[in-house]
Amino acid sequence: MTKEQSVELMTDKMAKFVAYVGKKLPDDVEAKLQELRQQETTPLATAIYDTMARNQKLAVDLNRPCCQDTGVLQFWVKCGVNFPLMGELEALLKEAVVRATFAAPLRHNSVETFDEVNTKRNVGKGTPTVFWDIVPDDDHCEIYTYMAGGGCTLPGKAMVLMPGMGYEGVTKFVLDQMTSYGLNACPPLLVGVGVATSVETAALLSKKALMRPLGSHNPNPRAAEMEKLLEDGINSIGLGPQGMSGKNSVMGVHIENTARHPSTIGVAVNVGCWSHRRGHVVFDKDLNATVTTHSGVQL
Amino acid sequence: MVEIRDGKKVLVTPVSAEDLADIKIGDIVYLDGDLMTCRDVAHRRLVEGGRELPYDIRNKAIFHAGPIVRPIQGQDDAYEMVSVGPTTSMRMEKFEYEFTQHTGVRVIVGKGGMGPNTERACKEFGAIHCVFPAGCAVVAATEVQRIAEHHWDELGMPETLWCCKVKEFGPLIVSIDANGDNLFEKNKVDFNKKKDAAIEEICKHVSFIK
Numbered sequence: 001m002t003k004e005q006s007v008e009l010m011t012d013k014m015a016k017f018v019a020y021v022g023k024k025l026p027d028d029v030e031a032k033l034q035e036l037r038q039q040e041t042t043p044l045a046t047a048i049y050d051t052m053a054r055n056q057k058l059a060v061d062l063n064r065p066c067c068q069d070t071g072v073l074q075f076w077v078k079c080g081v082n083f084p085l086m087g088e089l090e091a092l093l094k095e096a097v098v099r100a101t102f103a104a105p106l107r108h109n110s111v112e113t114f115d116e117v118n119t120k121r122n123v124g125k126g127t128p129t130v131f132w133d134i135v136p137d138d139d140h141c142e143i144y145t146y147m148a149g150g151g152c153t154l155p156g157k158a159m160v161l162m163p164g165m166g167y168e169g170v171t172k173f174v175l176d177q178m179t180s181y182g183l184n185a186c187p188p189l190l191v192g193v194g195v196a197t198s199v200e201t202a203a204l205l206s207k208k209a210l211m212r213p214l215g216s217h218n219p220n221p222r223a224a225e226m227e228k229l230l231e232d233g234i235n236s237i238g239l240g241p242q243g244m245s246g247k248n249s250v251m252g253v254h255i256e257n258t259a260r261h262p263s264t265i266g267v268a269v270n271v272g273c274w275s276h277r278r279g280h281v282v283f284d285k286d287l288n289a290t291v292t293t294h295s296g297v298q299l
Numbered sequence: 300m301v302e303i304r305d306g307k308k309v310l311v312t313p314v315s316a317e318d319l320a321d322i323k324i325g326d327i328v329y330l331d332g333d334l335m336t337c338r339d340v341a342h343r344r345l346v347e348g349g350r351e352l353p354y355d356i357r358n359k360a361i362f363h364a365g366p367i368v369r370p371i372q373g374q375d376d377a378y379e380m381v382s383v384g385p386t387t388s389m390r391m392e393k394f395e396y397e398f399t400q401h402t403g404v405r406v407i408v409g410k411g412g413m414g415p416n417t418e419r420a421c422k423e424f425g426a427i428h429c430v431f432p433a434g435c436a437v438v439a440a441t442e443v444q445r446i447a448e449h450h451w452d453e454l455g456m457p458e459t460l461w462c463c464k465v466k467e468f469g470p471l472i473v474s475i476d477a478n479g480d481n482l483f484e485k486n487k488v489d490f491n492k493k494k495d496a497a498i499e500e501i502c503k504h505v506s507f508i509k
Binding site for chain 2: 044047048051052054055058062064065066067068069070105106107108109111118120150151154163166167168170171172175176178179183184185186222225226229230232233234236237239241242243244245273275
């Protein structure tokens with residue numbers, strides 16, 4: 001295969017995957033929604049969950065994006081330094097988004113700032129956004145594709161606490177955001193929390209946390225304990241589906257962390273809506289693709 | 300007017316203030332007739348820019364939504380509704396009193412709660428705000444029979460005014476009724492009490508800095 005042919009092949013596979021992720025939720029999210037539905041007893045909460053389930057079936061049957069807000073595309077890339085298309089990746093992901101936009105179709109969600117003009121191609125300056133992790137001595141490329149919709153982007157918040165505010169301050173920061181903005185962001189939510197030094201480090205971690213599979217835990221025992229405490233605590237508020245009250249509020253709480261400056265605690269929260277359209281694919285050096293999030297998908 | 304069909308309460312445009320009098324927060328209703336998508340920029344143009352809407356929505360419904368549409372092959376200037384779910388209504392809160400006063404809209408459909416401006420508008424002018432289950436955009440699209448007109452296309456696909464004919468569009472959960480009662484605000488009082496209790500409980504276990 002020439003380089004051009006390789007680029008074309010991977011672009012085509014990513015375009016198909018992006019379009020697919022907009023139509024079908026990952027296996028873990030589907031299972032969690034069913035589990036939460038079973039716990040509801042009120043006519044309002046069950047009616048909402050049943051409409052959600054009907055919607056997901058219709059989306060597959062009619063081959064349409066399940067939510068009209070197909071987001072600004074974000075890609076979380078973990079790339080081996082020996083992966084043959086490392087240098088071409090950002091450009092081909094952009095092209096894949098354009099192709100998916102017209103094939104799926106996806107909504108045109110890129111408005112150039114200051115010019116305030118919709119590009120009508122769903123890509124623009126800096127969009128889609130690509131976040132990089134570089135892996136030494138490796139020739140694979142892992143990609144998380146994520147559709148960050150407007151509704152669940154709005155609750156995003158980051159700030160720097162004084163150490164005296166401690167993890168108690170982190171707790172209050174996260175829970176306050178749930179009852180002010182979270183209830184409008186299409187619960188049951190997946191909540192990502194970043195704990196680090198500054199706003200940008202914490203914010204990046206809080207979004208990255210949303211890529212983790214449901215049911216996974218932070219490897220640090222205290223962080224894992226805090227994930228459980230926050231999950232139980234937010235569930236006890238009972239936001240319910242669509243924030244209209246119910247037994248639960250969230251699909252999970254994921255914390256990602258780094259070391260911090262001794263004088264600060266950077267904290268951030270990001271949420272994913274119930275329609276959590278994240279997909280994960282691994283390419284080997286020959287561009288064979290393995291999808292891990294959606295069973296039965298071949299690219 | 301209001302029709303009861305298979306146990307469903309269906310609002311049929313044109314809707315009058317009297318049609319809404321018996322509807323309370325938490326009720327589930329459906330809509331037949333005229334529904335126009337209308338969101339951030341259209342509200343701003345009308346309220347701040349003083350521009351008239353190019354489509355009359357008096358006694359009709361609007362939908363805080365930015366859909367995915369596609370051209371219908373072989374037809375001139377015709378579009379199909381592919382996927383259309385509600386967007387966050389709170390973004391339109393600052394405009395909704397004047398918007399309702401000026402346009403005479405009766406049914407506002409969106410996502411999540413709205414605030415005091417919209418409560419006041421619903422009470423004074425006889426209107427309601429309803430929630431369509433968000434993220435259920437294909438269900439909503441299949442309840443759109445056709446797109447009759449479209450205006451302000453220069454705003455791009457999400458912000459264009461897509462004037463739809465809908466049939467049993469719903470479920471619509473009433474979140475603000477024509478009495479000005481607000482389901483989300485009522486729930487919030489309860490949520491905030493439970494939140495304070497949850498914070499207190501969690502803080503007993505997270506004193507990691509010693």
